[in-house]
Amino acid sequence: MDDSAAAAAAPAPVLLVTNDDGIDAPGLRFLVDQLVAARRYRVLVCAPDSDKSGVSHCITWWNALCCKRVDISGATAFGVSGTPADCASLGISGKLFDGVVPDLVLSGINIGNNCGYHVIYSGTVAGAREAFLYGIPAIAMSYDWVAGQSSVNDLKVSVEVCMPLINTIVTEIKNGTYPQGSFLNVDVPTDAAHHKGYKITKQGKYMAARVSWEQTVYKKPAVESYQTANIDVDDEKDSELVTPAENDLLFKRVIVEKFSDEVEGEEDTDRKSLVDGYITVTPLGALSRMDPDAIPYLKACVSRLDTYQAGPTDRTC
Template sequence: MNKAKPTILVVNDDGITAPGIKVLLEAMSEIGRVVVVAPDSPQSGMGHAITIGKPLRLDKVDLYEGVEMYRCSGTPVDCVKLAVNKIFKGQKPDLCVSGINHGLNNSINVLYSGTMSAAVEGAIEGIPSIGFSLDDYTLQADFSHCVKYVKELALQVLANGLPQATLLNVNFPNTPHIKGIKVCRQAAAKWAEEFDERIDPHKRPYYWLTGVFQLNDGGEDTDVWALEHNYVSVVPVQFDMTAHHAIPYLNNWKFNV
């Protein structure tokens, strides 16, 4: 594999035809050799789901001239796994970028996000990885103000690397008047879900998930604060979910077995 230019795996969760991935692959094509592997349909909210018990399809497509692209029938994480195992055949890319997602993945949303889970899978594979998201859910979203930051962050990661088992969660405010980049922590927040109950023509109930984002964090060092003040938020994320601070606490328990 030609190493004169870095090889960059581009993935997403909005599907291979989403406008956000087109912007991302175009930006990455200015930096290195791009390989795109993306779901054949939207996979938002899939988290770190993988396909078990049914076959996966991986088909080469020609959507954009000069870009190696594959359409996958599975989840965003499936896309990364198949890319590493079947396309790169173990010779891993220099960078994995996911997005640009239509909608924010800040704060607690990182747990539900297919975009971020694809980037997490890249990091699990030992590939420096970044997830990108924009605060605009529409298909008409304007990503133009994100491009220079996408390229700069990708170049920084390629030049400097990332700490072991760490990736970046990058979110963009929906404004062309960005003040700069803030390295942040994840804000403490949750979704207060509600389920709108309706009745189908067969008189059976069904439910639409709705909810309100509840911020329980007034800190000025969070991703929510940065985005509200028109900064690009950059949160270092780890996939080791061990609560290391709780281990001494649990070691004080007296087990009776």
């Protein structure tokens, strides 16, 4: 059998798509459409049945998950009553898709960037991280949505500009040359159609805003949608007015200060490169790294623990 015949006989790579905006979100639907249109992949979808933005790596432990088939042309799809990490875990388990395990997991495309410290909160990133924890290559993808400037069509463009990266990664996986030590976090700039190209970056310390709490008389939005993933959305307009029970208090998060895009001056960080117009590709791992300068300090603290057992003193570490 020649090389071309062997290639034709080889099974199509299997891609699993998940997200945190929910299975009806346009970012996910555009991504699935592009993958199906490529006519080179078997596409599976296992995504939350509703918006699960900002749930980080939360998992469902005690309760069973409800999985309902969803009609998405060209794909086998399920909406799941769980978190993005749940969906990735179930999707790669071989239990939902009759023994099929994906070659690559794609999480997104999310509305709103996931740069810097936002990686910690992101359900989109968690979906990719969960696959990585179990040895499956994964890519989280997000679009830097700006309220009043971005449109749903920008999500479609974001998918289009990410496809060359997806295709290349699949080829590397097929050839056995793709490294297993990290997963990728990709952010597409606001002006996706005029990006400056791909750029390998590192996670920075970016935060979009400083958040506090205030007492309220509103519940969560009466109608949830993918748009609730955007930090700029004022959800109080569509919220339900309620009277708390006696002695109960309602509090909601509020933005007390929006930070500017004057991000840290260090070069090659994810947010700085994104603001500069690049599609950022940030390799991430699952281990939390602390400041190495803290190690000798803490060792000294621990060495003095016996001193403090006699009772409280005014000494500090």
